[in-house]
Amino acid sequence: MKIRYLPIAAALAMLGATTVHAEDYPTKTITMVVPFAAGGPTDTVARLVAQSMGTKLKQQIIVENVGGAGGTIGAARVAKSAPDGYTIFLHHIGQSTAPALYRKLSYNALTDFEPVGLVTDVPMTLVARKDFPAKDFKELLAYVKANKAKVTYANAGLGSASHLCGMLFMTAIGTDLTTVPYKGTGPAMNDLLGGQVDFMCDQTTNTTSQIKSGKIKVYGVTTKTRLPSMPDVPTLNEAGLPGFEVAVWHGLYAPKGTPKPIIDALSGALLTALKDPTVKQRFADLGTEPVPEARAKPEVLRAFLKSEIDRWAPIIQKAGAYAD
Ligand code: MLT
Numbered sequence: 001m002k003i004r005y006l007p008i009a010a011a012l013a014m015l016g017a018t019t020v021h022a023e024d025y026p027t028k029t030i031t032m033v034v035p036f037a038a039g040g041p042t043d044t045v046a047r048l049v050a051q052s053m054g055t056k057l058k059q060q061i062i063v064e065n066v067g068g069a070g071g072t073i074g075a076a077r078v079a080k081s082a083p084d085g086y087t088i089f090l091h092h093i094g095q096s097t098a099p100a101l102y103r104k105l106s107y108n109a110l111t112d113f114e115p116v117g118l119v120t121d122v123p124m125t126l127v128a129r130k131d132f133p134a135k136d137f138k139e140l141l142a143y144v145k146a147n148k149a150k151v152t153y154a155n156a157g158l159g160s161a162s163h164l165c166g167m168l169f170m171t172a173i174g175t176d177l178t179t180v181p182y183k184g185t186g187p188a189m190n191d192l193l194g195g196q197v198d199f200m201c202d203q204t205t206n207t208t209s210q211i212k213s214g215k216i217k218v219y220g221v222t223t224k225t226r227l228p229s230m231p232d233v234p235t236l237n238e239a240g241l242p243g244f245e246v247a248v249w250h251g252l253y254a255p256k257g258t259p260k261p262i263i264d265a266l267s268g269a270l271l272t273a274l275k276d277p278t279v280k281q282r283f284a285d286l287g288t289e290p291v292p293e294a295r296a297k298p299e300v301l302r303a304f305l306k307s308e309i310d311r312w313a314p315i316i317q318k319a320g321a322y323a324d
Helices: 008-014 041-057 069-079 094-101 137-150 161-173 185-194 204-212 260-274 277-285 298-319
Strands: 030-034 061-065 087-092 113-129 152-155 178-181 199-203 216-221 247-255
Touching (some): 030 041, 030 069, 041 061, 041 113, 041 185, 041 204, 041 247, 041 260, 069 087, 069 094, 069 247, 087 094, 094 298, 113 137, 113 260, 113 298, 137 216, 152 161, 152 185, 161 178, 161 199, 161 298, 185 199, 185 204, 185 216, 199 204, 204 216, 247 298, 260 277
Parallel strands (some): 030 061
Antiparallel strands (some): 087 247, 113 199, 113 216, 113 247
16 A cells, blocks of 8 residues: 655645744735834834834734723734734833733733844833923922822823833822823823823823924933933933833734744844834934844843833732722
8 A cells, every 4th residue: 555645734734733834934914913002102113113124024014003901902912813923012011010900811921922022112201281380390290299180191001101100100209190091192192282181101202203392391201311312301310200210111022832933033023123224213313222132032022021020010019000
C-alpha cells in the first residue's frame, strides 16, 4: 500500500488547524487597535508609528479606535483577537493600572498579550480652559481648594492616563473635584477649548499645539525638568507640587500566541520606526521622544509591564480608586 504524505500545511488545513505563514508575513493589511477615541494623544502616537512600521513591513497598518472604560474595552478586544499578526495593540500606562482599577477584567493584562516593545514616554501638562480664573499654579490651587466639587476635571475614563494624573493630583492636594469622563482626551480637549469643562491633566502630544496657540492655559509639566518644547512652562515640582512626576509610557503588543517570527518582524519594524527621522521630529514637536533601542525590545516591555502592574496596585488601592 502506497502511503502518500501530505505537505504539513495541507495536513494541518485538513485537521482544520489555522496555519500562520510567518515566513511571508505580512500578506495583508494590519489593524492597530487604539483603546481611545481618535484625535487624542494615544491615537497621535499610534498613527505616527503605524505609518512608519507599515513602510518597513510593506503593508498598510490601519488604526482602529476602540474607546471606552479607560482603554479596557480595546484591550479586551485585542486579547480575544486571532494571534496571526494582523491585530496589534498600542496602549499606554493604562495597561498596567487596569488590573488594580477593574476588579472584573475579562483579560489578563500581562499574560493575554505578547509584548512587541516600548515606544515613548510622554510628559503630561496641567491645563485649563482659556478663561479659567487662575494665572499660575498657586492661584489654581487656591481656586480649586475654595471651589472643590464646583470645579470640573476632564479625563478619558477610569484607567486612563488623565484619570491617573487627576487621581494623583487630587490625592496630593487633598481635594476632590467633579470628574467628567470622555472616550478620550481628544473629545475632552474639544470641551476644554469650548469652555464646557474647567481643566485636565493631559499629555503633551495633545496639549502642545493648543498651549502654544494660547487656546488653553498651562500651569505646569509633570516632568523632573522643563521641556525643550515648552521651556517657559514650569515643572509642577517647582510650581508648588514637590515630587509630582507622571510620564505616560506607551507599549505595542500582539495577542498571546502570536508566533515568535511574527513578533520579531513587528519588533524590527518598531525599532525602525523609532529611528525614523519623521517620527523623531514629530515626537519632538509634541514634547516627547522615542525610547532608546535598548528599551524597545519585547522582553524589556514584558518585565517593565509586570513591574508597573506591581508598582501601581498599592498606589491605586490606597487612593481607593477602582471599578467593580
Ligand atoms: C489618556 O488620558 O489616557 C489618554 O489621553 C487617552 C487618549 O489618548 O485619548
